[in-house]
Amino acid sequence: MVQTSDRRRDWYLSNFEKFEKGLNGDAASHIHAIRKAAMARFAELGFPTTHDEEWKYTDVSPIASVPFKHVLGYEPEGATAKDVERFSFGNLHGARLVCVNGRFSEKLSSAGSFSAGVRMGSLAVALRNNDEVVLRHVAKYARYDDNAFTALSTAFLRDGIFIYVPKGRLIETPIHLIFLSTGLESEFVSYPRNLFVAEENSQTTIIETHASLANNTYFTNTVTEIVLGENAIVEHEKLQTESDHAFHVGMTYVQQNRNSSFTSHSISLGGALVRNNLTAVLDGEGAECTLNGLYAGMGDQHVDNHTTIDHAKPHCSSHELYKGILAGKSRGVFNGKIIVRKNAQKTDAKQTNKNLVLSNEASIDTKPQLEIFANDVRCTHGATIGQLDEEAIFYLRSRGIGLNKTRDILVYAFASDVIDRINVGPLREEFQQMLHAWLDRAHPVQADS
Amino acid sequence: MLEVINLHAGVDGNEILRGVDLEVGVGEVHAIMGPNGSGKSTLAQVLAGRESYNITEGRVTYEGKDLLAMKPEERAREGVFMAFQYPVEIPGVSNAYFLKAGLNAIRKFGGLEELDAVEFLALFKEKARIVDMDESLLSRPVNRGFSGGEKKRNEIFQMAVLEPRLAILDETDSGLDIDALQTVARGINTLRSKENAIIVVTHYQRLLNYVIPDHVHVLIDGRIARSGGKGLALELEARGYDWVKEEADKEETHA
Numbered sequence: 001m002v003q004t005s006d007r008r009r010d011w012y013l014s015n016f017e018k019f020e021k022g023l024n025g026d027a028a029s030h031i032h033a034i035r036k037a038a039m040a041r042f043a044e045l046g047f048p049t050t051h052d053e054e055w056k057y058t059d060v061s062p063i064a065s066v067p068f069k070h071v072l073g074y075e076p077e078g079a080t081a082k083d084v085e086r087f088s089f090g091n092l093h094g095a096r097l098v099c100v101n102g103r104f105s106e107k108l109s110s111a112g113s114f115s116a117g118v119r120m121g122s123l124a125v126a127l128r129n130n131d132e133v134v135l136r137h138v139a140k141y142a143r144y145d146d147n148a149f150t151a152l153s154t155a156f157l158r159d160g161i162f163i164y165v166p167k168g169r170l171i172e173t174p175i176h177l178i179f180l181s182t183g184l185e186s187e188f189v190s191y192p193r194n195l196f197v198a199e200e201n202s203q204t205t206i207i208e209t210h211a212s213l214a215n216n217t218y219f220t221n222t223v224t225e226i227v228l229g230e231n232a233i234v235e236h237e238k239l240q241t242e243s244d245h246a247f248h249v250g251m252t253y254v255q256q257n258r259n260s261s262f263t264s265h266s267i268s269l270g271g272a273l274v275r276n277n278l279t280a281v282l283d284g285e286g287a288e289c290t291l292n293g294l295y296a297g298m299g300d301q302h303v304d305n306h307t308t309i310d311h312a313k314p315h316c317s318s319h320e321l322y323k324g325i326l327a328g329k330s331r332g333v334f335n336g337k338i339i340v341r342k343n344a345q346k347t348d349a350k351q352t353n354k355n356l357v358l359s360n361e362a363s364i365d366t367k368p369q370l371e372i373f374a375n376d377v378r379c380t381h382g383a384t385i386g387q388l389d390e391e392a393i394f395y396l397r398s399r400g401i402g403l404n405k406t407r408d409i410l411v412y413a414f415a416s417d418v419i420d421r422i423n424v425g426p427l428r429e430e431f432q433q434m435l436h437a438w439l440d441r442a443h444p445v446q447a448d449s
Numbered sequence: 450m451l452e453v454i455n456l457h458a459g460v461d462g463n464e465i466l467r468g469v470d471l472e473v474g475v476g477e478v479h480a481i482m483g484p485n486g487s488g489k490s491t492l493a494q495v496l497a498g499r500e501s502y503n504i505t506e507g508r509v510t511y512e513g514k515d516l517l518a519m520k521p522e523e524r525a526r527e528g529v530f531m532a533f534q535y536p537v538e539i540p541g542v543s544n545a546y547f548l549k550a551g552l553n554a555i556r557k558f559g560g561l562e563e564l565d566a567v568e569f570l571a572l573f574k575e576k577a578r579i580v581d582m583d584e585s586l587l588s589r590p591v592n593r594g595f596s597g598g599e600k601k602r603n604e605i606f607q608m609a610v611l612e613p614r615l616a617i618l619d620e621t622d623s624g625l626d627i628d629a630l631q632t633v634a635r636g637i638n639t640l641r642s643k644e645n646a647i648i649v650v651t652h653y654q655r656l657l658n659y660v661i662p663d664h665v666h667v668l669i670d671g672r673i674a675r676s677g678g679k680g681l682a683l684e685l686e687a688r689g690y691d692w693v694k695e696e697a698d699k700e701e702t703h704a
Binding site for chain 1: 499501524530536542558591
């Protein structure tokens, strides 16, 4: 056992050496010191096992056991403008930034024109230019000391998307980021690394799509850091539709200052083994955080969502609604941690997790985790696990609607209140269509027309 | 049109219907009355295809076909409709979407073109008038937050849209005030025709003041204990159900 895990570590350590060589002059930079520290930390931690409380229900040995090739040697070819179109939202006309196998593609991206001060594009380029915003924030919130995947991502930190919205700027059209994996001949890993900084009084909406051009096995280990200045408003949508054989570990770290407002929708439909961590630190009075999520599994999919809302300052509020649909033999995990620090009085936190289990072989582990150290707070949480309502099924069928269609309508209805909360109309419609497509694929019952 | 022969049905080994015989001809309105627990709603639900009931004996023929062999949606497509005693709330599904899905499934089965959004809207508006239903209820989630009266109107509205050949109205009058009762009754009468049949399941006679039945049956302990014309309903209203039960018991002893 020890030997196996040593071998797994050695694999990443030897890849790291190759990676360092490929960095050339960059290896002397400040950021490289962070990479090395993160690699050293990963070597100590190793991949987590189900003995770790944070990974109790998610066995990552399928990820650890594959010697994924590091794709930095590959140029971001293999994806065309036509491929990107497939994942674009026709009715969104804002900036579109594309990464292929973890590397930013200038060719496939269209940043549009923004007035002075807005910066968006390749994180690698920003690092090379010693962008002071990047140097100030990168790897500051994504703590790698207690998370092996964040450590690994930080060790191989090189490229991804950087977005900077200066003070007082409002970007009306959502910015769409598309992370594509291509059908390479061998199993590979990519580490898309993102940093979004929204300065005080700014406002922006950022959408992440994670998808694949082929139905191959690969590993996306992505980390996103989001910083909100005072009064900043950020809406973040993550749409995960990786290939059926993909591993996706996505860590999102949100740092909120005073009176800022962060809203997230995390929609997870793809991948064989998926883990999303979303951590929001409410680090200024009056900050608001809304986390909405929808995860759906079929076949043998395993989808795990861990959220942490850290109420670090008084008078902050958080609202969380995550819904899961588990069909086939899929497994879902939801763990919602809410921390209320000692001085975070008048915290208002509400968490809800609802799950629909559509087959006898599907399962869900759901766990609220409240750690409250203040005394004048309001925290509520609730979790439900259920099946489709038999009364409702009969009602629809008695009006002539077939069993499959009935189930589709009811599953869709269950999920729709998460999607309906998306503020951007065109995006809401895209997600509605995507859910219908998921239902067409899932069809847990084949009994009827 | 409908022939029920010696129908036995129950739940979890508990027999509720114990040999129901009923014949409904086209163009007729039948009232099925009876005290609580007599099996009225069970009969309605079994006819509509509720799968939680076990049918242990008997058969049901609808337009020459074996009704009990059909799934609920197949019955609906063949023209059977049940107005629910407790219409189900379905959050997240609009009333219009729900009914559109049903109507199109039925039309498709009947070899008719599916209706488009504009045609639906026109049809819905026309039919909503029959039961004096507020059009805003169309875009709201099915029965969600509807008052008791609105739910019952919504059932008759669905009946108006789907135009069933056999409609079973399960306690449609319960929980309605007199104004709503009259509106609903007017709706039912508008839909009554020589081509269809209606079974009105009710505890009280008051709906039958407005929807005049051709035949009245009294269901006691899972069996039709007495049948008669519309006068029987008035007699039940005046005398209650006990005398029917006593006479039925007497007959059984003699037999």
